[in-house]
Amino acid sequence: MRRLYHQPLSPFCRKIRLVLAEKKIEVELVEEKPWERRLDFLRLNPSGKVPVLRIDGLVLAESGAIFEYLEEVYQTAQLLPDTPAERAEARRLAAWFDDKFHHEVTVNLLYERVNKRLARSGYPESARIKEGARNIKYHLDYIGWLMEGRRWLAGDQLSIADFAAAAQLSCLDYIGDVDWSRSPALKEWYAKVKSRPAFRSLLADLIPGFTPPQHYADLDF
Amino acid sequence: MRRLYHQPLSPFCRKIRLVLAEKKIEVELVEEKPWERRLDFLRLNPSGKVPVLRIDGLVLAESGAIFEYLEEVYQTAQLLPDTPAERAEARRLAAWFDDKFHHEVTVNLLYERVNKRLARSGYPESARIKEGARNIKYHLDYIGWLMEGRRWLAGDQLSIADFAAAAQLSCLDYIGDVDWSRSPALKEWYAKVKSRPAFRSLLADLIPGFTPPQHYADLDF
Numbered sequence A, B: 001m002r003r004l005y006h007q008p009l010s011p012f013c014r015k016i017r018l019v020l021a022e023k024k025i026e027v028e029l030v031e032e033k034p035w036e037r038r039l040d041f042l043r044l045n046p047s048g049k050v051p052v053l054r055i056d057g058l059v060l061a062e063s064g065a066i067f068e069y070l071e072e073v074y075q076t077a078q079l080l081p082d083t084p085a086e087r088a089e090a091r092r093l094a095a096w097f098d099d100k101f102h103h104e105v106t107v108n109l110l111y112e113r114v115n116k117r118l119a120r121s122g123y124p125e126s127a128r129i130k131e132g133a134r135n136i137k138y139h140l141d142y143i144g145w146l147m148e149g150r151r152w153l154a155g156d157q158l159s160i161a162d163f164a165a166a167a168q169l170s171c172l173d174y175i176g177d178v179d180w181s182r183s184p185a186l187k188e189w190y191a192k193v194k195s196r197p198a199f200r201s202l203l204a205d206l207i208p209g210f211t212p213p214q215h216y217a218d219l220d221f
Helices: A011-022 A041-043 A065-074 A085-118 A128-145 A161-175 A183-194 A197-204 B011-022 B041-046 B061-071 B084-118 B126-149 B162-173 B184-194 B197-204
Strands: A002-008 A028-031 A050-053 A058-059 B004-006 B028-031 B052-055 B058-061
Touching: A002 A011, A011 A058, A011 A065, A011 A085, A011 A161, A011 A197, A050 B004, A058 A065, A058 B084, A065 A085, A085 A128, A085 B061, A128 A183, A161 A183, A161 A197, A161 B058, A183 A197, A183 B197, B004 B011, B004 B126, B011 B061, B011 B084, B011 B197, B058 B061, B061 B084, B084 B126, B126 B184, B162 B184, B162 B197, B184 B197
Parallel strands: A002 A028, B004 B028
Antiparallel strands: A002 A050, A050 A058, B004 B052, B052 B058
């Protein structure tokens, strides 16, 4: 049985769920609370991080490595473009959101507001929340700027870059931290990603104790 | 002209230098100080990070994306194994060092001791240095544990996993922060990576104001 160990508001798990759904690979979702450091889970992935995917008799960890595996083996949908140069651009932008956006924004907003409460590891620090709120602006503007000249984030076709970005943003949107009015190009891009069938299961997640804003699951937000 | 914008003690730049040298791709090295946020450099890479590689008429950024590009286009040496499962393991371990090791160790030790002084952005925080010194132990033990059953970190052949790990460790070794005596398997592995011709240019780097320990450039350390 294919199985994904995940957290509903982990952007890296959401990225892999989008990839799996886009490629029409069915998996059983198993919620894992990484902060509990469950021994059986640490045996699967000594880094202690989600997502972890059981597939084809393997145990895969690290969302970048999981993605590349799925892209190599399951060609039901292609999430990297055809040429090495275009693939480099898609991977550059995926890394931008997985790494830069994540550390400058997601860690400061989502982890302060949500993860700390879930893991009972302290109270949100307002200095961090302010920093995250300041940082997200230029990332949103970067998306808007890219989308003024492109159909999708990395070029002419939907790619892992769109899913990496939308995975981070959908988590922040759940807690109402994304100002979609910053640019029409930004909002159009997100509406386009959000309306894909692959996005549905993400929008249906509900995290006890946290209620998403009205527009969260609305395709015409 | 191929050109790599880099910092001598950036582990991500070192990883790409190892990949380039192993594949026998000659490049001109240009030192970039990312903390100066030079406008012409930000035009090349809006994220402001090194390494950035000019090659084949392209400008490539993000070390993971640069590596995958080089691996696809330059087959003079192969740094990912043959099967998707083995490649997933090599990429998992590369991500372990690029992400987990980097944030738990390198940021706390190297960035506190060296980067803050280079960028004149404050004094080292001893709490962070202590945390880094505590964290590095279990990473070193993980390498030792892996190497008890393997020829190279990700399996039977040298891969990007070895270079990702050695790139981080060589920076920390420059400031004397690696206790190689923790296990014979760890030390043997590093001696094997370090003795590759690709490693030579790294060991020759000297950073003004910081003198590496005696054993740093010694192949029989």
